[in-house]
Amino acid sequence: MEAERPLLEVENLRTYFDTPRGILKAVDGVSFTLDKGETIGIVGESGSGKSVLVRSIMNILTSNAIIPDGSEVFFDGKDTRNLSRSEAKHFWGTQMAMIFQDPMTSLNPVKKVGIQITESIRYHLGASKQEAMQRALELMVQVGIPEPRKRLKEYPHQLSGGMRQRVTIAIALACNPKLLIADEPTTALDVTVQKQILDLLASLQEELDMAMILITHDLGVVAGRARRIGVMYAGKMVETADTTTLFHHMNHPYTEALFKSIPRVEHQSHTRLDAISGRPPDMVLDLVGCRFAPRCRYAQEQCLAEEPDLFDTGQPGHRQACFYPVGSSESAEALASNQASGITAAGLDLTAAAVS
Amino acid sequence: MAGTGKAHMRGEEALVTVEDLVMEFPAGRRAVVHAVSGISFDILEGETLGLVGESGCGKSTTGRAMMQLPSPTAGSVRFDGVEMTELSKEDLRRTRTRMQMIFQDPISSLNPRRKVKDIVAEGLSIWHGDAGKQSTQKVNEVLDAVGLDPEVVSDRRPHQFSGGQCQRICIARALVLDPKVIICDEPVSALDVSVQAQILNLLEEMKERYGLTLVFIAHDLAVVKNVSDRVVVMYLGKVCEVAGPDALYAHPAHPYTDVLLASIPEPDPDHPVSDRQITGELPSPINPPSGCRFRTRCDKVQDLCSEEEPVLREISPNHYVACHFPNEVPVSVNGDGA
Numbered sequence: 001m002e003a004e005r006p007l008l009e010v011e012n013l014r015t016y017f018d019t020p021r022g023i024l025k026a027v028d029g030v031s032f033t034l035d036k037g038e039t040i041g042i043v044g045e046s047g048s049g050k051s052v053l054v055r056s057i058m059n060i061l062t063s064n065a066i067i068p069d070g071s072e073v074f075f076d077g078k079d080t081r082n083l084s085r086s087e088a089k090h091f092w093g094t095q096m097a098m099i100f101q102d103p104m105t106s107l108n109p110v111k112k113v114g115i116q117i118t119e120s121i122r123y124h125l126g127a128s129k130q131e132a133m134q135r136a137l138e139l140m141v142q143v144g145i146p147e148p149r150k151r152l153k154e155y156p157h158q159l160s161g162g163m164r165q166r167v168t169i170a171i172a173l174a175c176n177p178k179l180l181i182a183d184e185p186t187t188a189l190d191v192t193v194q195k196q197i198l199d200l201l202a203s204l205q206e207e208l209d210m211a212m213i214l215i216t217h218d219l220g221v222v223a224g225r226a227r228r229i230g231v232m233y234a235g236k237m238v239e240t241a242d243t244t245t246l247f248h249h250m251n252h253p254y255t256e257a258l259f260k261s262i263p264r265v266e267h268q269s270h271t272r273l274d275a276i277s278g279r280p281p282d283m284v285l286d287l288v289g290c291r292f293a294p295r296c297r298y299a300q301e302q303c304l305a306e307e308p309d310l311f312d313t314g315q316p317g318h319r320q321a322c323f324y325p326v327g328s329s330e331s332a333e334a335l336a337s338n339q340a341s342g343i344t345a346a347g348l349d350l351t352a353a354a355v356s
Numbered sequence: 357m358a359g360t361g362k363a364h365m366r367g368e369e370a371l372v373t374v375e376d377l378v379m380e381f382p383a384g385r386r387a388v389v390h391a392v393s394g395i396s397f398d399i400l401e402g403e404t405l406g407l408v409g410e411s412g413c414g415k416s417t418t419g420r421a422m423m424q425l426p427s428p429t430a431g432s433v434r435f436d437g438v439e440m441t442e443l444s445k446e447d448l449r450r451t452r453t454r455m456q457m458i459f460q461d462p463i464s465s466l467n468p469r470r471k472v473k474d475i476v477a478e479g480l481s482i483w484h485g486d487a488g489k490q491s492t493q494k495v496n497e498v499l500d501a502v503g504l505d506p507e508v509v510s511d512r513r514p515h516q517f518s519g520g521q522c523q524r525i526c527i528a529r530a531l532v533l534d535p536k537v538i539i540c541d542e543p544v545s546a547l548d549v550s551v552q553a554q555i556l557n558l559l560e561e562m563k564e565r566y567g568l569t570l571v572f573i574a575h576d577l578a579v580v581k582n583v584s585d586r587v588v589v590m591y592l593g594k595v596c597e598v599a600g601p602d603a604l605y606a607h608p609a610h611p612y613t614d615v616l617l618a619s620i621p622e623p624d625p626d627h628p629v630s631d632r633q634i635t636g637e638l639p640s641p642i643n644p645p646s647g648c649r650f651r652t653r654c655d656k657v658q659d660l661c662s663e664e665e666p667v668l669r670e671i672s673p674n675h676y677v678a679c680h681f682p683n684e685v686p687v688s689v690n691g692d693g694a
Binding site: 047146161190191193219220221243244247262264267268272273276279 | 410411412518519520549551552553554556560575578579581582583585600601602605615617618619620621622623624625626627628630633636637638
């Protein structure tokens, strides 16, 4: 691998699904890069395409998926989409590994934890049973499972949710992958356990010099964890920036809306939350204009007619896709005129939005 | 985490009074799971009581025991002057119409084969027979109240809706019999933050509009703070701390409350990620620690903690804690309870 090349390059990635209702454009032109050892956070609501994005990168899509020409994913300089099935089998686990949201469903309920961890070690590294068990024991210690020797002989249902997620992390790390993809790793967990798991991922990442993609719907989860953040909406990246830049100069109204909908402990109780009204669009339809416009408080005629592209904001590494970026004079005017008429160009009732 | 003690009870004017509630389940081989071990709290009319704690602390069991689902092993639940634990089956059925529940997973708590209008109308058809037009009118009214268009949604089935919309249907179903109390058991933890905000706002509106009293069960202190008038922090079947939400956040007295607060992910990169992390695993409720139940994971633990169970005491107005060595709380700060 040439030194200057990023570990992962995703270029104009599109992933469509052939469904009975038509072509569903789950991911529609996403580009980003990830350096060795770096963490990127990908944030968006359910249905924004963030999980499909990482499944496309790993090449683990269902058979009705279509990836149109022009989509490129380079990992370590290799095009992952040209891998044969047998090549791919050795690619998963040793190069990239993934942990999923619900550890109960991603673990096999009828196999002991030890067998599940050693499976990939024996398959990929050709280790003997004893060697693999030794390695599994080390991994259990590394991910902070108490009484590891005893736990190796237990079944997933005998472990708590947090412990199960630690086991899935141990499985993912078994063959020292260069990239770890964590798809909502803490959504099914309590806040206290969430913090333990996020702390664990951060320390392991540093220790092993892995790159990580952290997917979540909660901006709070990535704020202290990722170096860069990409915000996705309806299959597109709408804003990407360094974490600090993003939080200090939120440009896209969707990023702002996501941020404002988080209940904050600093606020007085019974503070009304700024919920985002409406729902994400149906991705089977041909979408014209900005995809967030129907739910956006700033929407103007231009937003309905033209689709904004990602462009540089002037801040290094900060790109966003909105004609009326938050904080600009244009957006202030747009919001003022919408509020004056009580309705946005897309028909969102701002007077009702203020009440409901 | 002792939690026995009733210093925080407000006496007769409460709408719901739970006293010395104990819930135990047999675990085979004569072992017993001590899910809830003698907790007491009360709820005033029109108040929202938040119950917070990790999985396994007994908060859902407490909510269900209030509904007598199943009846508690010991203790009393008084609702509007009626002792729920002593009611006959038929009286209990009647009383339950005035106490409704909303569950965590909105999709699995709706029957996938039934239409929305039938799901919401079921309570009405059981209690008032099939009143036809009148029932339709009421169903439409509550669907409208929760922000769903009755004309569009009535004939659809749950799978055609998103998680947030299903939770709205669950709320409509709970509202249709005009209850006094709604017990919300983790109503937003399965939802995205953006949808979570919609549902929290909706619950606040419904509380206002229908004059409801809410019990809000959750593990996220930020969410609980947003909706509650009074918060009860639970750990392993006991009460740790009771206070108004703002006082609880500003001056957490119990070490466990501290940890819960430090675990909230802050959407602010300049806010350093706290070093405070809860250590160890939740002890088994089959064999809970002696004395204070939190002592095995507490960084302030002393010998006294294993010998004597701390009792809830008032450390500033309206702020109660069950800990031998609580954090300092300025006495001048008002507990800002209900």
